[in-house]
Every structure is written in C-alpha cells, then in structure tokens.
Amino acid sequence: MAKVTVKLFGVLRVDTGLATSEVSANKLGDIFKFVNEEITEIYEERHRDDPELERPDAISFSDAIVYINGKRCPRKGRKLSDGDEIWLMSPASGG
Amino acid sequence: MAELKGYMGKVLLIDLTEQNHRLFPWTDKDRKRTIGGKIMAGDILFQHVRPGMKAFDEDNWIVVTTGPLTGSGCPNTSRFNISTISPLTNIVTSSNCGGDFGLSLKRAGYDAVIFTGKAKEPTTVEITADDVKFKSAEDIWGLKITESQEKLPKDTDKLVIGPAGENRVLYSCVFSGERTSGRGGVGAVFGDKMLKAVTVKGVQTAPVAKPEKLKKFNRKWVKTLMTHPLTGRQLPKMGTAGLVSAMQAHGILATRNFSAGRYEDFEMVSGEELTANHLLSNSACTTCVIRCGRAVKVDGKTVKGPELEILGLLGPNILNNDIEQILKWNYELDEWGMDTISAAGTIAFAMELNEKGMWDCGLEFGKTDNISETFEKIAHREGIGDELANGSKRMSDKFGGKEFAIQAKGMELAAYEPRRAVGMGLGYATANRGGCHLNAGYMVVLEGLGLDVDSLTPHGKAAITIMFQNLMEAISACGSCMFTSYAVFPGFLVEKPNWLLTRAILTAFPYVGPAVNILNKFTRLAQINIPLIPHSKALNLVCDFHATLGTLLTVGSHGYNMERMANVILGQKAGADKLPKRLTEVPQDPNDPRTKVPLERLKKDYYRARGWKDGIPTYKTLKRFNVDMSKDYYDRVVREARADG
Numbered sequence: 001m002a003k004v005t006v007k008l009f010g011v012l013r014v015d016t017g018l019a020t021s022e023v024s025a026n027k028l029g030d031i032f033k034f035v036n037e038e039i040t041e042i043y044e045e046r047h048r049d050d051p052e053l054e055r056p057d058a059i060s061f062s063d064a065i066v067y068i069n070g071k072r073c074p075r076k077g078r079k080l081s082d083g084d085e086i087w088l089m090s091p092a093s094g095g
Numbered sequence: 096m097a098e099l100k101g102y103m104g105k106v107l108l109i110d111l112t113e114q115n116h117r118l119f120p121w122t123d124k125d126r127k128r129t130i131g132g133k134i135m136a137g138d139i140l141f142q143h144v145r146p147g148m149k150a151f152d153e154d155n156w157i158v159v160t161t162g163p164l165t166g167s168g169c170p171n172t173s174r175f176n177i178s179t180i181s182p183l184t185n186i187v188t189s190s191n192c193g194g195d196f197g198l199s200l201k202r203a204g205y206d207a208v209i210f211t212g213k214a215k216e217p218t219t220v221e222i223t224a225d226d227v228k229f230k231s232a233e234d235i236w237g238l239k240i241t242e243s244q245e246k247l248p249k250d251t252d253k254l255v256i257g258p259a260g261e262n263r264v265l266y267s268c269v270f271s272g273e274r275t276s277g278r279g280g281v282g283a284v285f286g287d288k289m290l291k292a293v294t295v296k297g298v299q300t301a302p303v304a305k306p307e308k309l310k311k312f313n314r315k316w317v318k319t320l321m322t323h324p325l326t327g328r329q330l331p332k333m334g335t336a337g338l339v340s341a342m343q344a345h346g347i348l349a350t351r352n353f354s355a356g357r358y359e360d361f362e363m364v365s366g367e368e369l370t371a372n373h374l375l376s377n378s379a380c381t382t383c384v385i386r387c388g389r390a391v392k393v394d395g396k397t398v399k400g401p402e403l404e405i406l407g408l409l410g411p412n413i414l415n416n417d418i419e420q421i422l423k424w425n426y427e428l429d430e431w432g433m434d435t436i437s438a439a440g441t442i443a444f445a446m447e448l449n450e451k452g453m454w455d456c457g458l459e460f461g462k463t464d465n466i467s468e469t470f471e472k473i474a475h476r477e478g479i480g481d482e483l484a485n486g487s488k489r490m491s492d493k494f495g496g497k498e499f500a501i502q503a504k505g506m507e508l509a510a511y512e513p514r515r516a517v518g519m520g521l522g523y524a525t526a527n528r529g530g531c532h533l534n535a536g537y538m539v540v541l542e543g544l545g546l547d548v549d550s551l552t553p554h555g556k557a558a559i560t561i562m563f564q565n566l567m568e569a570i571s572a573c574g575s576c577m578f579t580s581y582a583v584f585p586g587f588l589v590e591k592p593n594w595l596l597t598r599a600i601l602t603a604f605p606y607v608g609p610a611v612n613i614l615n616k617f618t619r620l621a622q623i624n625i626p627l628i629p630h631s632k633a634l635n636l637v638c639d640f641h642a643t644l645g646t647l648l649t650v651g652s653h654g655y656n657m658e659r660m661a662n663v664i665l666g667q668k669a670g671a672d673k674l675p676k677r678l679t680e681v682p683q684d685p686n687d688p689r690t691k692v693p694l695e696r697l698k699k700d701y702y703r704a705r706g707w708k709d710g711i712p713t714y715k716t717l718k719r720f721n722v723d724m725s726k727d728y729y730d731r732v733v734r735e736a737r738a739d740g
C-alpha cells in the first residue's frame with residue numbers, strides 16, 4: 001500500500017473540517033473510504049460542541065475535482081505511489 | 096416618460112460648469128435597444144464622444160445608469176453602472192457597482208444621471224425627486240472614503256471619491272457604501288470635475304408589468320441560485336477568495352508579476368485561510384441572495400474583506416504570504432479610493448522594474464514594509480507615487496519593460512494568469528475596457544475552475560468567448576449581478592466533475608464552436624427563454640416587452656460592437672487587442688510550448704466570428720447589430736485607426 005497525503009480544499013474543507021489526511025491506499029478510489037471515516041470522526045467531535053451542526057455529505061470520487069501531484073486525474077483506478085499528494089477540490093467560480 | 100414598465104422614464108443631465116440640470120431625451124425605442132445599465136451608458140457615450148476627446152476634457156460625460164430589474168424585487172439586482180472616458184486607457188470604461196446608489200436613484204425618479212462640465216470648487220450634488228442642488232464640498236475634500244461618507248446626510252445614498260480621485264490617480268474609483276465602481280479610473284474623472292460626492296434620496300418605485308407572476312417567478316429564481324453549487328454553495332461559503340486554491344491547482348494563480356502560475360505558500364493567502372481564521376460574517380449587496388462579500392477585522396474595525404483579486408495580486412503576485420497584511424492593504428486602498436487590481440498590478444510591475452535595475456523605487460518582491468506608505472504616496476501623487484499613479488502602461492512607456500507590464504489597453508489584468516487558460520487570454524485582449532476578467536467573458540470558469548474544458552486548446556474558444564461577452568453584457572444591462580450568470584451551467588456539470596456524461600460534454604465543448612457562432616451571428620434565432628438564464632423572462636414580467644435569450648444576445652452584441660466603435664472614435668488603433676509578450680511568447684512551463692496564449696490564432700477566429708477586421712467592426716456588422724453611424728463618419732474614423740495602428 002502506498003502512503004499518500006490527501007488535502008481537501010474549498011467547500012469540501014469548510015464543510016467537513018478536514019484539511020489534510022495521511023492515507024494508505026493502492027488506488028485513487030480507495031482513499032475515499034478513509035477520508036470519509038476521518039470526516040465522520042471530526043463531525044462527531046464538532047457536533048458535541050455545536051449540536052446544530054449538520055452532518056456533511058460523504059465525499060465520493062464523482063463529487064470531487066481530483067489532482068495528483070499537481071495534475072488533474074479523472075480516473076478512479078489510478079494507481080498510487082508513496083509520497084503522492086492528492087488534492088480533492090470543489091468547483092469554484094466568481095471573481 | 097416610458098410606456099415600458101420597469102423604468103422611471105427619466106434621465107437627468109447635470110452640468111457642473113453651469114450648475115444647472117435638465118432632462119436628457121431617452122425613449123422606449125432606446126430602452127429596447129439597450130435594456131439599460133452598461134449598454135445604455137455605452138450608447139449615450141457612443142453618440143456623444145468625438146475623435147480626440149479625452150477623459151479630463153470638460154465635455155467628457157460621466158454616465159451613471161441603472162437597469163430595469165434594479166429595484167424590481169428580482170434577486171441580485173441592486174447593481175448600477177458608471178461609464179466615462181477612462182483616463183487610464185483613453186477609451187470608454189464601464190464600471191459596475193453593487194452599492195445602493197442605483198436603487199435610490201430610481202427611487203428619486205431617474206433611470207440614469209449624466210454629469211458634464213467641471214465645477215470650480217469641490218462640489219457635492221444632491222439629487223431628490225424635485226430638485227438638484229450644488230453644495231460646496233470643501234469640508235470633505237481631502238477626506239478618506241468612510242469619513243467623507245459619514246459627513247454627508249445620513250438619509251441619503253451616496254457616491255463618493257477619496258483622495259486618490261481628487262488627485263486624479265488614473266485608477267481611482269468611486270464608492271457607494273462599501274461597494275466600488277472600481278475599474279478604469281472613474282474616480283479621477285469625478286476628481287477632475289471637482290465632484291467629490293453625489294447624494295440621492297427618494298421614495299418612488301418603478302412600475303412592474305406583472306407583479307403577481309413576477310413574485311412567483313422570483314421565488315423560483317432565488318431557489319435556482321440558492322441550490323446551484325456555485326451560487327448557492329461555493330460563493331456564499333468561500334466568497335471569491337475560494338478561487339485561490341483552485342487557481343493554484345490549475346496553474347493560473349498569477350505569481351511574481353505573472354511569471355508563474357503557482358505559489359508555494361498559496362495556502363497562507365487562500366480562501367480556506369480567510370474563512371477559517373479571519374471571516375466574521377458574509378456581507379452582500381442589497382437584494383443579493385448569494386452573499387459573496389466578506390466582513391473581516393482590521394485594526395479592531397469590521398471592514399470589507401478581500402476578494403480573490405487582491406488576495407492573488409497582493410499575495411503571490413508580489414511574493415507575500417501574509418494574509419493579515421493583505422486585509423490591511425485592502426482596507427487602506429478602499430479608504431484612499433483606489434482600484435485594488437490596478438494598484439496591485441502596478442506595484443508588481445514596479446518591483447520587477449526595480450529588480451531589473453530599470454527603476455530604483457525601493458519596491459521589492461517579498462518586501463512588505465513599504466507597501467502601505469507606497470499606497471499613501473500614490474493617493475497623494477508624492478514621490479514614486481506620482482509615477483505609480485499613472486499605471487503600468489504609462490510607466491512602461493517611460494521606464495521600459497513593456498513585455499512584462501501586465502496590462503491590456505492600459506488596464507492591469509486581474510489575478511488569473513492566462514497562459515494555462517488561453518480563452519481567458521483572448522478575453523483579456525479583446526475586452527473593450529481593457530484587461531478585465533468579467534468584460535472578457537470570464538472563460539476561466541470553463542477552463543478549469545467551475546468546469547474542466549481543455550484550457551490549452553484554442554478550439555472553440557473564440558465562439559464561446561463572444562457568446563459569454565455578449566451575454567454578460569446584457570445581464571449587466573438588466574441591473575443584475577454578473578455572478579447570477581454562473582448558474583447557467585447545469586448543476587451536475589459542476590457537482591459531478593468525474594461522471595462520464597460530464598466528461599463527455601466537457602470534452603466535446605471546444606468543438607461546439609461552429610454552432611455557437613451561428614447563434615453569435617444570428618442572435619435572434621434563440622427565440623426561447625431558458626430557466627438557467629432567467630433574466631430574459633424577468634424582463635418580460637417587469638417591463639412587458641417580449642424578451643428571449645435571443646434578445647439578450649442581440650442587445651449584448653449591440654453593446655459590444657457599439658462600445659468598440661466608441662473606442663475607435665476615441666482613437667483606439669487597429670491591432671489594439673494585445674497582451675504583453677510574457678503571456679504570448681514565453682511558455683509558463685518551458686517544457687510545454689502550449690502553455691502560452693496563442694493570441695494571433697485566437698484573434699483570427701474571434702474577429703471572423705464577430706465580423707471585425709483588425710479589431711474594428713465592419714460597417715455591415717454595425718448595421719447587423721443596430722449601431723447607427725453614417726458611412727462617411729465610419730470611413731473617416733476607421734481610416735484614422737488604421738493609419739499607424
């Protein structure tokens with residue numbers, strides 16, 4: 001299994017409270033399970049302080065704009081290597 | 096008076112020299128041709144300007160216009176427009192503002208107000224439904240924006256300039272509340288006319304043709320905006336600042352005076368950082384349901400937070416990773432009354448001049464301790480500030496460095512580095528007012544931000560740029576915020592970027608150019624209203640004139656061609672649609688020759704599709720889009736434009 005860093009940006013970060021996560025995974029598609037587990041943990045912790053807080057939607061491959069090491073990657077089956085940096089981003093506009 | 100609903104039916108012409116006023120004739124036919132806002136102002140200026148006229152001439156007009164949707168109850172429609180000859184570019188500038196002045200102007204009974212002449216002393220003009228008064232502004236001349244506003248009558252809405260406008264800084268702006276009419280130096284024209292402030296108040300409302308239907312329709316429109324991933328989620332949650340990280344990912348975050356598209360420390364100046372550690376609350380223009388504005392604290396005061404432009408241009412573009420400095424500078428620039436984009440772009444240019452030994456000004460990339468004092472010097476035109484107040488183009492004429500003066504037609508570019516978003520590059524080059532991202536058609540939303548269309552291919556970019564330029568022109572003319580146009584993309588294209596269907600559509604996008612061009616040419620073919628562009632249906636309900644998507648495209652084309660022709664009359668040369676060589680000849684990635692703007696190729700497609708030659712509309716094109724000009728006059732100004740263009 002490759003040890004990779006996953007970073008969330010944009011609304012994904014604001015909604016989930018997760019900025020960075022270290023994940024072990026073989027393929028891009030595998031990281032989502034781990035990321036969502038962390039998001040749930042963070043939510044449960046935040047929810048204790050703020051009972052009004054809504055549970056964020058789980059992130060799936062189809063929801064996120066994915067970059068691996070600075071290159072856009074639309075393939076779920078992409079193999080990962082040690083040290084890869086994966087960015088999950090939400091779409092953005094306005095300026 | 097107007098038969099058409101949605102309008103107050105009166106345009107006020109105020110002569111500052113003679114200190115009098117009268118009504119300016121404007122008919123329903125004019126209203127239908129231009130809708131209002133930016134296109135109305137452009138039309139008025141097109142008819143007024145003459146060859147050789149300059150920004151600081153006594154008879155340069157400042158035209159402040161509203162749209163028929165302003166004050167109608169439609170969402171995001173408090174916008175108004177100010178157009179004039181720009182001192183920065185010497186061509187027409189139009190500047191859109193979200194403050195309440197436009198709403199109040201309509202309440203006072205006017206769709207627009209034109210200022211001509213020059214006052215002999217600092218003046219405040221007070222507009223009410225029954226009268227126009229001229230008052231001395233000696234007591235507020237020299238004051239910053241907030242202080243000036245506070246000293247004016249509380250029960251009015253106001254336009255105000257700061258010291259930068261008074262001292263004719265070529266990119267000074269005009270404020271309405273905390274919102275700015277920012278680009279092109281409108282504030283300097285106010286300052287030159289000694290017009291420190293305009294106040295307005297009134298209680299009238301514009302008639303609405305079908306009020307009950309409009310209410311129902313507006314509920315749906317609000318729902319569309321609030322549930323769309325861009326206008327309902329990203330913009331309210333992150334503001335425009337949310338773009339910093341997306342631009343970094345895509346390699347279009349202007350860095351080190353546009354010599355790169357990525358910045359190592361981008362996270363420190365990102366929307367995520369702003370939201371997590373500095374955001375107090377959202378703020379918004381009146382009637383807005385998106386609420387993209389940010390409120391932050393600076394020196395213990397709650398003030399307007401930075402937009403993406405300023406985070407980018409006073410962050411990565413000058414190699415500064417201190418977001419607190421940016422919040423402070425943003426506030427300072429607002430208080431001096433300066434356009435943040437041009438001020439920041441000019442500073443970055445000066446830093447590079449200094450680095451290359453071309454101008455010893457003390458400004459250096461990464462050095463932040465002299466920026467605040469530099470802004471003050473610019474506002475007062477003192478020392479180096481006197482040069483910087485002229486913008487990067489004039490500075491490059493004097494000190495050299497044209498290839499890295501990041502401007503188009505004299506206006507500094509926004510924070511999008513276009514070498515990895517080539518359609519955006521075309522937009523910057525062809526935008527009528529100069530290096531503006533919104534007037535450009537904002538292709539970058541397709542090229543890697545909202546959507547993921549191949550950002551390096553020139554295919555189809557000209558056609559789509561034209562379509563967006565025209566559409567945004569018309570949406571702005573309605574009095575609507577241009578951000579409402581982002582809901583034009585079906586939600587799934589944005590929310591599900593990796594779906595096969597999404598990818599197939601986005602892959603095909605550059606190849607729809609020929610079909611889009613048919614619509615660009617025969618705009619009236621689009622005799623439909625589509626839910627994703629509700630503005631035309633809103634016009635039907637508010638004004639009771641038959642408007643469709645085709646109407647918006649036709650009026651938008653009219654506006655774009657007419658404004659271009661006004662620029663040609665004012666002396667814009669053939670071949671003026673240019674970008675600095677850094678962006679067109681130097682690949683951002685030395686190993687990938689595609690990472691530069693293939694401007695000549697793009698312009699060829701663009702001019703063919705627009706019916707322009709060397710950047711000038713042909714006479715046939717003017718006729719097609721209802722731009723009225725005699726053939727003799729046309730031939731004369733075009734000959735002049737081609738003389739040594």
Ligand code: SF4
Binds near residue numbers: 171193378379383578
């Ligand atoms: S989206 Fe932003 S700019 Fe547009 S009307 Fe709302 S607050 Fe103003």
